[in-house]
Amino acid sequence: MLSRIGMPSHLKGYQYLKTALAICLEDMEELDGITKKLYPAVARKHKTTAEKVEHAIRHAIESAWKRGDEKVHKSLFGYCQTEGKRPTNSEFIARMADYLLHDTTSLLS
Incomplete structure (x- = not known):
C-alpha cells in the first residue's frame, strides 16, 4: 500500500512506517501516544532513536x-x-492503519 501511494521503498521511513503500522494494527491505542509510545517502539525494533524514526x-x-x-x-x-x-505523521499513520483495518476491499481496488 505504501508503494501504491508513491512512497519509495528504499527510504528508511518506509521500513519504519511498515513497523509502525504493524504495531498499530495489533493495538490502535498506540496512536494515542505516537511520540511517547509508537516512535520509541519502532526505534527499539530498528535499533535507532525515536527522533530519527x-x-x-x-x-x-x-x-x-x-x-x-x-x-x-x-x-x-x-x-x-x-x-x-x-x-x-500521526494523521498519515492513523489513516493508513484505519484503511488497512477497515477499507481494504472498497478503496483503491
Whole structure:
C-alpha cells in the first residue's frame, strides 16, 4: 500500500512506517501516544532513536506526497498536494492503519 501511494521503498521511513503500522494494527491505542509510545517502539525494533524514526517517517511522507498519485491521496486523505496540504505523521499513520483495518476491499481496488 505504501508503494501504491508513491512512497519509495528504499527510504528508511518506509521500513519504519511498515513497523509502525504493524504495531498499530495489533493495538490502535498506540496512536494515542505516537511520540511517547509508537516512535520509541519502532526505534527499539530498528535499533535507532525515536527522533530519527520521526524524521525518516516525515521525509518518506513528503516524498510520497510529491511523487504519488494525487487521486489516491485524495481518496485516502480527502486532499492532495495541489491543495497545498500534506498529512502529519500521526494523521498519515492513523489513516493508513484505519484503511488497512477497515477499507481494504472498497478503496483503491
